[in-house]
Amino acid sequence: MTEKIPLLTAKNVTVSYGKRETVHQLSLNFPENKITAIMGPSGSGKSTFLRCLNRSNDLVPEVQVGGEIQFRGDNIYAKKVNPAILRTKIGMVYQQPTLFPFSIYDNVAFSQRMLGLHDRKMMQEIVETSLQQAAIWDEVKDRLATPAQALSGGQQQRVCLASVLAAKPEIILLDEPTSALDPIASAKIEATLIELKKLYTIVIVTHNLQQASRISDQVAFLLDGQLVETGPTRPFFMNPREQATSDYLNGKFG
Amino acid sequence: MEPNPLFTRSKEIRQDNWGRWLCYISVSILLLLVVTIIYFISSKGIQTFTKNHVSVWSFLTTADWNTGTLSGGKTDLGALALMTTSFVTTMLAAALATPLAFVIGIYVVALQPKFGQKFVQPIIELLLGIPSVVYGFIGLTVLVPIIRQHFGGTGFGILAGALILALMILPTITSLAIESMRSVDPSYQKFAYTLGCTRWQVIYHVILRISAKKLVVAVIYGVARAFGEALAVQMVIGNTVQMATSLVSPTATLTSKLTTDIGNTIDGTLPNNALWTLALILLLISLAFNLIVKGFTKGDRAA
Numbered sequence: 001m002t003e004k005i006p007l008l009t010a011k012n013v014t015v016s017y018g019k020r021e022t023v024h025q026l027s028l029n030f031p032e033n034k035i036t037a038i039m040g041p042s043g044s045g046k047s048t049f050l051r052c053l054n055r056s057n058d059l060v061p062e063v064q065v066g067g068e069i070q071f072r073g074d075n076i077y078a079k080k081v082n083p084a085i086l087r088t089k090i091g092m093v094y095q096q097p098t099l100f101p102f103s104i105y106d107n108v109a110f111s112q113r114m115l116g117l118h119d120r121k122m123m124q125e126i127v128e129t130s131l132q133q134a135a136i137w138d139e140v141k142d143r144l145a146t147p148a149q150a151l152s153g154g155q156q157q158r159v160c161l162a163s164v165l166a167a168k169p170e171i172i173l174l175d176e177p178t179s180a181l182d183p184i185a186s187a188k189i190e191a192t193l194i195e196l197k198k199l200y201t202i203v204i205v206t207h208n209l210q211q212a213s214r215i216s217d218q219v220a221f222l223l224d225g226q227l228v229e230t231g232p233t234r235p236f237f238m239n240p241r242e243q244a245t246s247d248y249l250n251g252k253f254g
Numbered sequence: 255m256e257p258n259p260l261f262t263r264s265k266e267i268r269q270d271n272w273g274r275w276l277c278y279i280s281v282s283i284l285l286l287l288v289v290t291i292i293y294f295i296s297s298k299g300i301q302t303f304t305k306n307h308v309s310v311w312s313f314l315t316t317a318d319w320n321t322g323t324l325s326g327g328k329t330d331l332g333a334l335a336l337m338t339t340s341f342v343t344t345m346l347a348a349a350l351a352t353p354l355a356f357v358i359g360i361y362v363v364a365l366q367p368k369f370g371q372k373f374v375q376p377i378i379e380l381l382l383g384i385p386s387v388v389y390g391f392i393g394l395t396v397l398v399p400i401i402r403q404h405f406g407g408t409g410f411g412i413l414a415g416a417l418i419l420a421l422m423i424l425p426t427i428t429s430l431a432i433e434s435m436r437s438v439d440p441s442y443q444k445f446a447y448t449l450g451c452t453r454w455q456v457i458y459h460v461i462l463r464i465s466a467k468k469l470v471v472a473v474i475y476g477v478a479r480a481f482g483e484a485l486a487v488q489m490v491i492g493n494t495v496q497m498a499t500s501l502v503s504p505t506a507t508l509t510s511k512l513t514t515d516i517g518n519t520i521d522g523t524l525p526n527n528a529l530w531t532l533a534l535i536l537l538l539i540s541l542a543f544n545l546i547v548k549g550f551t552k553g554d555r556a557a
Contacts, residue, residue: 088450
């Protein structure tokens, strides 16, 4: 019997900015159709680590990534990998909702256009499905041609998510996606993510302990670029193994 | 009794008033200058038509520049050749300079920001600072002989003028293009990469698309500069008022005609008035460029 190839695994990942190493020897497995929450205080390297997972760090000068990240068994940092295609397979949503100064439709259709899809009907279907999956379709279906930047912050973030989903990814990375939003908008995003894990594998970086405990299946706790503790969400919060985790959960730092 | 501090006039308040008046006066002087310049050029420029009875229509549609009076008091004065040469030279210069300027802009903004900012931009700024007479001199001593050798004719003409103008407006368009492309929010680039763009797709579908309007404005500014440039053009265009038959036949532009003749005419006579009319045409055209730019940037939040 052959073992099933895991969807996404990080093996001994090290990240350095110039000479400063900010992530040390981090190994983590991301189970399929689960939500993994990466937690830790500011500066613990969690966002840096997340950006390695779809090679967004390539765009930052002087960043060196060591170790290996495997997507379906292939090292994504191998020379033959096409980073543009990789990023459509592993999408990313950032903290600040970012949308182009185009219409809602053009924003969501953008990735497919870049991939060369020109069929109008197929495009419409993809845009509608993506907006529905991001739970924003009902709010915007009558104004798809209006500028996306006129929407509220929470709506924009969900259109961002729809734009990422339109590229037909397998994994969605989210970097504190709700920290710029109000509680109601955050709750909507959380509900959406729980729905989405049926179809996608989700990795979310969050500051918010309650959020991590509400939506995640697995938690990884980072401190100073090191993985302190990882495991299923419930036991992690109920009885953490490490003293540092317990201190963090009790608000002693961070 | 202590004076009520609420009603004291402080030094700082007086400073505010002074500042306000200083601004009013400066702005008034500016407005006055603009109005007088326009009035002066217009009043001089229309004398060709009102005093010397040249018809506006023939001035704009005939190509012979004859400031003498023909038998029977008729005149044969037309600026069509000058205007045509001005337009053709300018457009050719813009067509040559624009692609190069955009590519340099892309290089500086999107491909090699560090090297671009350190080396390319200072070079562009250096080019901006070279006086036009120096460009003209280079054109006269280097460009004209080369054109004479390879394209025939005397070497003077639209081709020489357009090449020199292209060189002159290249830094103008480039630096404005860099500014426009740089004003595209970097988070858009990040988002585009996230959605699976290649570098070229980011440049074309994000940077160029979002800054398109401003890039058009950059080109218009370049065109306006080329259109108004006199000295460098005068040195290489040939200065013969005639419709150019080829890119290498000597001709003249509105501005080169002005610089060539301005010292050789007597105030109040037709030859002098005709030059003022050329100045008026130049003024109106630069006004048109301004209006086009205004029209383009209207409704733009950033511009």
